Amino acid sequence: MASIYRKKGNDIWYYCITYGGKKYQGTTKTTDKQSAKLIAEAKQTDIAREKNDLPVLKKTVVNFTTAWDRYIKADSSSSSNIKNKKYLSIHFLSVFKNKDIKDITVSDIENYRLQRKVETENLPKNTDKKESQISFRTVNREISILHHFFEYCIKNGMVDKNPAAGHKKLREGKRDIYLSKEEQERLIAVASPHVKLFIGFSTLTGFRKSDVLGLKWDDVNLEDKVIRVWINKTREWKIYPLSTAATNVLKNIKKDCEYVFSYKGKRLNDIKRSFKTSVRRAGLSGKEGLTPHACRHIFVTRLTEAGVESKFIRDAAGHMSEKMSERYKHLSPNALRAKLDEAFSGDKKV
Structure with missing residues (x-):
């Protein structure tokens, strides 16, 4: 006799089969009840064939x-x-x-x-x-x-267990990704216009590369110095206050595309190759791990060097949610903006 059931808090159906006085249980790997019934019946057939020395029907192979x-x-x-x-x-x-x-x-x-x-x-x-x-x-x-x-x-019901789970990570060496103020200015000086704007904005906000390249003009409010950003890593919208320097970078960008960062009127999908070229031109190729993501690390380092408190750095690097009043009662957008202005006040305009 084959029956199916679900465990508490799980949408997957399981089968329970009693044959020859023995009970067999397992997962059907599906959330569809009708399919689960068919799978349970098929499993019962396999058990019966095996117990009667008949070949079990060939199972589906997923390459x-x-x-x-x-x-x-x-x-x-x-x-x-x-x-x-x-x-x-x-x-x-x-x-x-x-x-x-x-x-x-x-x-x-x-x-x-x-x-x-x-x-x-x-x-x-x-x-x-x-x-x-x-x-x-x-x-x-x-x-x-x-x-x-x-x-x-x-x-999707193709396997029961994850064979890639539980493996200990191998050692990852530390990357030399810090740039001094002089090195940063050197990099910006030799970069092409679209790379120059990317570096300037990224090091002033700490946004991840995908978040910067996905930014649209509809999400920018230059008057109030705030932007709304879709954070790919956490899959949610967040509001972020801009420093005066970061706001000035946006003001210098030509609006020829719905996306803020564009190239020849089209969205800039990636910047890795042109960033690498700029690194080579600036004579910084010896700094292993100097990729666009390094701009985020530079942002955090600069705030640390400026003596900004860790709670401000944490909120700045992690971005502020639209539920700021509930989750960040200790920190207002204006307070964070003031800290950013203080840390980057001496930067040259991009």
């Missing part, structure tokens, strides 16, 4: 590559994040591409992680380094993506 393609198509994150996932998937796709995702175990993921660790250690740039001097950031990122991928597979 890793097929599941990965579905995962990428369903990804609602930014285009740059999806592009990065595709780039980092090159290594693990070559290993798992022909496997049924249900057959991939914790040991398989761990062996892959160790294999990638050895490959990283053998890179030309790391040959003369001790293990403690090598950063395995890329390997950690690959495992993180696999973890997220298998969570998607669980949610």
Whole structure:
């Protein structure tokens, strides 16, 4: 006899089958009741065939590559994040591409992680380094993506468990991402116009790259010196007060597109390549890890150097929500703006 049930706080249906005096339980991997009934009946048939020495009907195989393609198509994150996932998937796709995702175990993921660790250690740039001097950031990122991928597979009923969960992170070396005021001005001086504006605004606000590039003019209020930003990382809208310097940067931008940061009248989707060119022109290539995200770190460092209290830095770097009166009663937008003006008052205009 096959029956189905749901556990408290879970939308997934489970089956309970009694056959030959023995009870069998498991998940149907679906939230649809009708489908769950059919799966339970099919499972009961499999048990009966097995107990009577008859071959069990062939089960559905979900190829890793097929599941990965579905995962990428369903990804609602930014285009740059999806592009990065595709780039980092090159290594693990070559290993798992022909496997049924249900057959991939914790040991398989761990062996892959160790294999990638050895490959990283053998890179030309790391040959003369001790293990403690090598950063395995890329390997950690690959495992993180696999973890997220298998969570998607669980949610969509393709697997029961996440074999990429619970793996210890490898060591990530510290990046030299700080720029002095002189180095920052040098970088801005040689940057192309759109990169110059990006650097100026990012180092004055601490926004992440995706948040800056996604900013629209409709979300900017120059008169009140505030902007509304869609935070990709937390998937929510937040209100942020602008310093006088950051407001002046926006005033210098030509409104030829609905997006604030544009290039030749079109949205600027990424800035990584042109930023790298600017770094090379400024003679700063020796600073490992100097990417657009470094502007956020520069922002926090500058506030720290200016003696701004940690609570102000935390709120500034984390952004202020529209529920500011409830969550940030200790800090008003005007108070934060004053701190920002104080920290960046000596900066040259962009």
